[in-house]
Amino acid sequence: MSHLQVNFNTISLLFISLVVATHAQGGLFNLPDVGKSLKDIATGVSKDITSYIPTPQGIFESSKNLVAGYPFEAVSSAINTICSSALSSQTIRSRVTPDLRKIQFQLRTSCNKYSYPLLDANQIWQSPEFDSTKKVVILVTGWTTTVNNSDTIDVLAKAYNCRGDVNFVAVDIANFVATLYTWAALNTDEIGASLAKGIDLLTQVVPLENIHLIGHSLGAHIVGAAGRYFNYKTGKLVPRITGLDPAKPCFNEGHVLSGLLRGDAKFIDVIHSNPGVLGKREPMGDVDFYPGGLDPLPKGCLDVVCAHGRSWVYYAETVYPGNELNFMAKRCTSQTNLADNKCPGAESPMGYAVPHALRGNYFLEINSAAPFGKGANKEKLLSQANCGLCVEKTYK
Incomplete structure (x- = not known):
């Protein structure tokens, strides 16, 4: 209204x-x-x-969501209901069973990629470029992506390698998520259980408090399952899980596939960038961020694929040194109240530097083009264009 x-x-x-x-x-x-x-x-x-x-820009943003956003949300909701019902009736079975021997960790440095079997994860710390004194970030991506052709992995690896204080590890599970979506969704739980075993092996040389799990789309549900199974196995909780626009279709709390759940880690932060369509709208973490509000398409996106990917783009921007406060948010009930200055309380950063004591739903304004954070310094980001890249060669 x-x-x-x-x-x-x-x-x-x-x-x-x-x-x-x-x-x-x-x-x-x-x-x-x-x-x-x-x-x-x-x-x-x-x-x-x-x-x-309304301003011309406001009219455009509203009409854009009416034409290309909300209709897809209605379709997504219908698919979500049908999928959950079908899974509950046990009429769907995954035809692609994960071969755990083929799932690998991939250590990404500025110049090299080292792959190690998930079930023999202790090999990873034998790499000459793995530093057990540093933190470990483990990233799992979503449907149809592979470890060697993923912008998500490339961009986040570059950002973390720019910081230089992290072992950045991607999980290669493409053969088991690059398939029919419902089959991929059914594989998330089993892959998460296997990932939990790999994390348990890593904790033999890396303190648990130094491990951070990040997942985009289906990957968010996989790291949620990993945290859950790790807790079942060890009685301990991983310190942090970051969910980047967790996938919506087929995942509903209380159904066959619940996906990422509060309690899967000591602290869970979630960034929603395509709420209600490809990504979940409902709060799922200890703190949930809604950059640009609840509209399916944020500023600058004309389709849901762009919107779904914005979550990891926003997060990556905050990883670069000096950009941790680019996205400042307030606990609020809506983007409208935020715009009308009706959200009391202090601002808190979204992304890399999020305080682990935060709880609730947070809203914030964003830019329509990079840099997307309202607090971004364009000159600083330009100066970091080559930071984290190999001085000998670059990855595409």
């Missing part, structure tokens, strides 16, 4: 209230007084009305 509709509805309600009130006072109906009251209300609305007239 628009602000104009709210104001006109308010006028109508006030008029009715005035009539009822005068009737209750002995049936007296003082038309001059009522007329004056309505005139005062109209004067107040007219003074404020210019702030509610």
Whole structure:
């Protein structure tokens, strides 16, 4: 409902209230007084009305979501319901069973890629470029991506290698998620259980508090399952899981596939960039961020694929040194209230430097093009264009 509709509805309600009130006072109906009251209300609305007239950019953003955003959300919701019902009836079985011997960890440095079997993860610390004194970030991507042709992995590896204080590891599970979506979804739980075994092996040389799991789309549900199974196996919780626009279709709490759940790690932060379509709209973590609000398509995106990928783009921007505070958010109930300065409390950063004590839903404004954070320094980001890349060669 628009602000104009709210104001006109308010006028109508006030008029009715005035009539009822005068009737209750002995049936007296003082038309001059009522007329004056309505005139005062109209004067107040007219003074404020210019702030509610949409800008051309606002009209474009609204129409864009009406044409290319919300219709897809309706379709996605229908698919989600059908998929969950079919899975519950046990009429769907994955035809691609994960061969755990073929799933690998891939250590990504600025210049090299080292792959190690997931079930023999202790090999990874034998790499000459693995530093057990550093933190370990493990990234799992989503449907149809592979470890050697993923922008998500390339961009995040570059950002973390720029920091230089992390062993960045991607999980190669493409053969088991690059398939029919429902089959891929069914594989997430088993892959997560296997990943938990690999994490357990890693903790033999890396302190558990130094491990951070990140997952995009289906990958968010895989790292959620990994955290859950690791807890079952060891009684311990991984310190942090970051969910980047966790996949919506087929995943619903309380159904066959629940996906990422609060409690799968000590702290879970989630970034929603395509809420309601390819990504979940509902809060899933200890803190959930909604950059640009609940519209399916954020500023600068004309399709859901772009929107779904924005979550990892936003996160990667915050990883570069000095950019940790690019995306400042406030705990709030809506993007509208945020724009109207109706969200009390201090701002907190989304992404790399998120405080682990945060709880609730946070909203923030974004830019339509890179850099996307409102607090970004373009010159600084330009100066980091080659940071994290190999001085000998670059990856495409």
